[in-house]
Amino acid sequence: MESAFQTDTLNSLLKPERRDQKSGSKNGFIITLLLISLPLFLSCLMVFISLFFCIRNHDFVQSICLKQTLQAQIQIKKALQKLLHLNPLADQLRHTQKYWEQLYREALKSGELTTIAILRAKIEAIKRKRKFLDKKQKNILKSTTYHIESAMTVFKEKTRRFHSSYIRKNHHRPLPLAVIGRPLGDIAPSYYPVSYFSRHQTFSISWKMPLYHFLPKWLERAFFRPGLSLYSCSATIKKRGLKWKATLASLFIPIGAHFSGTVKLKAALMTFHPPSSPTFKSEIFKHDSYKQAVAKGGLLFKQAQKVFRDGYRKDTSANIFLFKPA
Amino acid sequence: MTKNRYNTRSGQVIVEALVLLPLVCSCFILCLLFFQLHAQHLWMDHQLYQSLICLAKGEQKKNCEIQMRKKIKAFLWMGKLKKIRFYKEGQKWKGMFTWEAAFWKVPFKQTLLIHY
Numbered sequence: 516m517e518s519a520f521q522t523d524t525l526n527s528l529l530k531p532e533r534r535d536q537k538s539g540s541k542n543g544f545i546i547t548l549l550l551i552s553l554p555l556f557l558s559c560l561m562v563f564i565s566l567f568f569c570i571r572n573h574d575f576v577q578s579i580c581l582k583q584t585l586q587a588q589i590q591i592k593k594a595l596q597k598l599l600h601l602n603p604l605a606d607q608l609r610h611t612q613k614y615w616e617q618l619y620r621e622a623l624k625s626g627e628l629t630t631i632a633i634l635r636a637k638i639e640a641i642k643r644k645r646k647f648l649d650k651k652q653k654n655i656l657k658s659t660t661y662h663i664e665s666a667m668t669v670f671k672e673k674t675r676r677f678h679s680s681y682i683r684k685n686h687h688r689p690l691p692l693a694v695i696g697r698p699l700g701d702i703a704p705s706y707y708p709v710s711y712f713s714r715h716q717t718f719s720i721s722w723k724m725p726l727y728h729f730l731p732k733w734l735e736r737a738f739f740r741p742g743l744s745l746y747s748c749s750a751t752i753k754k755r756g757l758k759w760k761a762t763l764a765s766l767f768i769p770i771g772a773h774f775s776g777t778v779k780l781k782a783a784l785m786t787f788h789p790p791s792s793p794t795f796k797s798e799i800f801k802h803d804s805y806k807q808a809v810a811k812g813g814l815l816f817k818q819a820q821k822v823f824r825d826g827y828r829k830d831t832s833a834n835i836f837l838f839k840p841a
Numbered sequence: 842m843t844k845n846r847y848n849t850r851s852g853q854v855i856v857e858a859l860v861l862l863p864l865v866c867s868c869f870i871l872c873l874l875f876f877q878l879h880a881q882h883l884w885m886d887h888q889l890y891q892s893l894i895c896l897a898k899g900e901q902k903k904n905c906e907i908q909m910r911k912k913i914k915a916f917l918w919m920g921k922l923k924k925i926r927f928y929k930e931g932q933k934w935k936g937m938f939t940w941e942a943a944f945w946k947v948p949f950k951q952t953l954l955i956h957y
Binding site: 548559566574577764 | 858862865869872873876879880883884887890894897898899955
């Protein structure tokens with residue numbers, strides 16, 4: 516009969532692995548636990564780092580946007596001041612030409628050839644001056660386009676490394692200066708800011724953060740509706756007393772740019788804004804477009820509301836104002 | 842030779858785990874807390890800057906403050922905002938507040954430069 520000692524010794528010599536199996540290979544359990552928790556730790560770290568970079572990048576791009584839009588409006592403000600400064604001259608030349616033309620008509624009736632010739636020469640001289648003034652005014656107006664394009668170029672250059680997409684400039688006139696010449700169609704008219712000048716004058720840049728490029732299309736479409744960029748900044752020109760000042764503004768979207776061809780609206784005028792400016796809302800209903808729409812008897816408010824909700828995401832950080840362009 | 846009952850390694854892992862798991866868990870929780878506090882700090886800084894932009898747009902101080910509080914509170918697990926102050930200094934908008942939680946008092950300050 517074998518003794519216990521012999522059995523143990525025999526077992527240890529012949530089958531060493533059996534002893535290991537009996538005691539169990541639980542060595543390294545803590546290391547395994549640490550290795551399991553490491554991905555969790557790393558994912559938390561990645562989330563934090565992503566958040567950090569997203570916010571910092573957004574702030575950087577936004578500060579560039581603010582600077583560029585404001586600088587563009589400051590230059591446009593100078594152009595506006597130059598243009599308005601030419602108005603007295605434009606008025607004087609127009610009235611002078613009218614006066615000489617009246618005298619010319621009287622001279623034609625009287626038949627005095629000398630007077631007719633002198634008056635004709637004077638009228639020609641006035642017309643030449645007015646043409647020169649008209650050219651000067653148009654150059655000032657064209658220069659505003661340059662300022663806008665320059666702002667957009669600088670913005671794109673400085674944000675290139677963020678691969679921002681969907682950059683869009685918005686301004687609501689054929690030219691970036693919201694003025695109208697009176698008399699209409701006349702050469703070298705006097706230019707005046709249009710009504711609701713600050714709203715029409717708003718220049719904004721919109722962009723989309725590159726993070727969304729990594730989302731699949733169906734997910735991006737589910738959360739981010741087309742037509743309205745996620746981020747934007749705007750600037751405009753306001754009159755404070757006797758001075759014009761460039762200032763930051765809220766985003767304005769003209770209805771024509773986004774609803775054309777899709778919905779027939781007799782009028783669509785609505786406001787979506789954070790509950791912070793009741794006076795702003797009351798101003799909307801005094802707007803001419805709204806009054807005209809009501810007078811025509813067809814304010815398809817519900818239809819416009821539906822189109823707006825389907826097409827846009829409500830932006831609670833900006834005042835979004837839709838109006839029918841003049 | 843009889844088998845030594847007292848010379849066994851059974852239960853070693855449980856003992857080790859009992860000692861080390863609380864340490865590992867507390868380290869993990871501390872790290873999470875560290876990240877969370879930093880993320881919160883970042884968010885509050887960001888919202889303060891956004892509120893200055895809101896003021897520069899011509900909105901009322903009270904409305905910008907309410908918006909800022911709302912957005913910060915959405916991610917604020919602990920603490921309160923106190924001594925919120927916005928003012929204009931020349932061509933700059935300045936904003937500040939203090940975040941207070943238990944014995945912590947963290948001041949926040951931001952400036953927005955606007956050229957006219």
